[in-house]
Amino acid sequence: MTGMAPSPPAPLQLIVGEEEFLVERAVQAVLTAARAVDPDTEVRRFRVTELTPGQLAEHLSPSLFAEGRVIVVAGAHEVGKELATAITEYAAAPTDGIVLVVLHAGGARGKSLADDLRKAGATQTKCDKITRADDRADFVRGEVRRLGGKIVPAAVGVLLEAVGSDLRELAAATGQLISDTGGTIDEAAVRRYHRGRAESSGFAVADKVVAGDRSGALEALRWSMALGVPAVLVADALADAVRTLAKVGAAGRGDPNRLAGTLGMPPWKIRKAQGQVRAWHPEALAVAFAAAAEVNAEVKGAAADPDYALERAVRRMIDAREAR
Template sequence: MAARTVFGSTLLVRGSEQLLAERAVAAHISRARRERPQAEVTEVAAPDLADGRFADLIGGSLFATDAVVVVTDLASLPEDALPLVRQTALEPHGELCLVLVHSGGVKGKALLDALKKAKVQTINADPIKPWELPKFVAAEAKQLRMTLDDQASQSLVDAVGTDLRSLSAALHQLSSDYEGEQVSAAMVRRYFGGRAEVTSFAVAEDALAGRQGAALEKLRWAIATGDVAPVMVTSALASQLRGLGKYLELRTGRFSDQDLARQVGVPPWKLKDLNRLSRDWSSRRVALAIRAVAKADEEVKGAATDPGFALEQLVLAISSTTSG
């Protein structure tokens, strides 16, 4: 049976992760071009669809009857353009491939609800959870025909951060320089050098392990160089503490390492680190630390005049707390 054509159909790409959204759109356009190479491709921001421009776009041109129209920033669609966009999205004509891109949130909900009710094809481009980033790295590496173990994937996240574009670019660099080799955590750390030493996760790991001096040194360097936004430090600490709290709660259960890691939300090799931390931490201490992180998070988002000082006080509080 012949594959379903993308013409005469609508695709909704919804979510705030721009890289995933852009890839979904690009893949759909590529498929449309393979089907009908003569099709005219137009990308337009929704706020620019006033004064009947959308009607012109979906009608193709004098030289191309087939049209691929990508509408970005759908949440900002003008009211006067809404009826035609909705009607077209629900009943696109056979020469139109329509792609609507919505960055998430509730703005434009009426149109989104109509598309959902009509079961329009939807691709989600939601942000990837921090603990799922190593899986993203592994999948990207597979596309590049690279071989990374779990620790290497996590080390890359620790070194580069949570931005998907940066992670993808880093993998392209590694694949170019280590073509055909299996990339280890040690190779990642060597390749990215000092950058790995000043990430938010490195600060968090030192703070939770009680390495106060090292945590403060990395924190001050990261903030001074502008490599790490203050909110990323509170986010990393919160993530690490949540994982530790879940581990403390579940470690006495009868779980295999794989099941325990899945319940906690970490890769299996990370359980050794959590087991080591659990000797100095209790559930009560974790709860107190999470409250301290929540307070500091408010401060770095505007409640305090000096985010750096607020983070230093947080690191001091966490790294010096005795087991309770």
């Protein structure tokens, strides 16, 4: 007996909220569902500020060979009147095989478009910003349930203390702990994870790249892949490392304690970057910026093989550092 065929996602998707990780996860869920039906489904991403009504119509038009397509339109709270009208008119009669995903930050700005999409039957996913400790604890418990595991109450607080408030890292840690423990997370498991996570995190890869340690960076990258660290975490760490170098380099050789407030970084991080940035000439940083931006886009849906995209980015960044 064969299994049931996968169901395609609804043709209209409205994702509301400002929690970036949850928004990206919701987009990825739509893309995964679409590719379960048609593995060749293409994804195209735009901001409303980049689109005219005519361009939107072109992207939402059926193709000659009826390939699947997911069109992601971000920043709907910034939409202009003409584009809002075009989106609303399309929503009344969406094209078969095309999924339109509209991202809206929430709030009153551009609310009429969100309301029109709801009236048109769009599937809504809420991704409200998570700022309170209790909400982060709820997020952790929800992740554990989603993965089919259990977590003892005391372990939730220990995990938040060990990992911090970043949802991407909390999700990665929860997934790894479920895998490590076989399904039940206790305080001891969290403490073991915290001791070992530095060597397998995206930041370990980024540190090696910034230092120009090619073999170390590639080894750290492959180790993180083996342990299941999400590619998006590594890509984010690479981007953060390059941004830090650029900001610290532009600030000059001032006192890290005085620069901390201006740069929004702790003094130790500034001091470390001041020692590293001397090895990066401006052209190398420009190449690294481009590589980081490209790999971030690739691991969020544009690349068939995110692991290969990460390795290519690591090599490209170190090549730029070594070029004179």
